[in-house]
Amino acid sequence: xxxxxxxxSVQLRNRVAGNCDQRTSTSAQIKHRTTAQRSKSSxxxxxxxxxxxxxxxxxxxxxxxxxNPFGEQSRAPSAFAAIYSKGGIPCRLIHGSVKxxxxxxxxxxxxxxDPLLITLAEGLRETKHPYTFVSKExxxxxxxxxxxxxxxxxxxPRLIPVLKAALxxxxxxxxxxxxxxxxxxxxxxxxxxxxxxxxxxxxLSKRLMDKKFKEPITSALQKLEQHGGRGSLIIIKSKIPxxxxxxx
Numbered sequence: 001x002x003x004x005x006x007x008x009s010v011q012l013r014n015r016v017a018g019n020c021d022q023r024t025s026t027s028a029q030i031k032h033r034t035t036a037q038r039s040k041s042s043x044x045x046x047x048x049x050x051x052x053x054x055x056x057x058x059x060x061x062x063x064x065x066x067x068n069p070f071g072e073q074s075r076a077p078s079a080f081a082a083i084y085s086k087g088g089i090p091c092r093l094i095h096g097s098v099k100x101x102x103x104x105x106x107x108x109x110x111x112x113x114d115p116l117l118i119t120l121a122e123g124l125r126e127t128k129h130p131y132t133f134v135s136k137e138x139x140x141x142x143x144x145x146x147x148x149x150x151x152x153x154x155x156x157p158r159l160i161p162v163l164k165a166a167l168x169x170x171x172x173x174x175x176x177x178x179x180x181x182x183x184x185x186x187x188x189x190x191x192x193x194x195x196x197x198x199x200x201x202x203x204l205s206k207r208l209m210d211k212k213f214k215e216p217i218t219s220a221l222q223k224l225e226q227h228g229g230r231g232s233l234i235i236i237k238s239k240i241p242x243x244x245x246x247x248x
Contacts, residue, residue, distance in 0.1 A: 080123035113151040121162040124177045160196040167203040186227040194231045201239035
């Protein structure tokens with residue numbers, strides 16, 4: 001004979017069963033959330049961006065992306081550009097419809113060559129406008145003034161290293177400006193240049209191997225000989241044996 005359960009026992013058993021079902025459901029939900037969070041965390045940390053943030057490369061510390069040391073904006077202006085921007089060059093560029101020209105603030109004849117001529121020679125190494133034009137034209141016009149020879153000869157020991165820097169420059173335009181300035185200088189100082197000539201001929205000899213410079217360099221050497229006399233020929237032949245004298 002089957003025993004009948006009392007109503008109280010049945011209610012208690014149903015309550016316990018309900019609590020167990022609720023706990024099971026809650027536990028399942030917690031487990032699902034935990035699994036989802038672990039999966040999300042795993043996917044985020046496995047991405048290259050997150051890995052880089054958590055484990056930065058040593059190069060990131062040495063070269064932060066926020067700073068580009070080789071960027072155009074980070075480069076300091078050259079000495080000539082800085083002087084020009086502060087008004088240290090007493091002339092300004094006049095833009096013409098056909099060609100540009102310089103307008104001097106005062107007659108070049110009364111300007112001191114020291115240090116203006118040297119500063120203009122330093123500007124020959126510039127590669128940007130208007131510095132390229134101002135330095136080249138300013139150097140030429142200053143050497144054309146009356147009494148330029150007497151003002152320039154004492155500056156030769158300081159001018160020659162500056163011109164040499166232009167002649168050994170990798171930029172072809174800079175080299176051509178330096179070569180032109182050297183010829184202009186020889187016209188003004190004549191044989192006084194001979195004592196310094198040997199310091200400049202090595203770079204000219206190297207550029208002679210380039211076909212596009214053979215003719216302008218040969219022409220420049222001839223003018224150096226013309227204005228420097230026989231003494232310049234001996235120096236030129238010692239550095240460039242293949243040179244043919246204008247008198248031969």
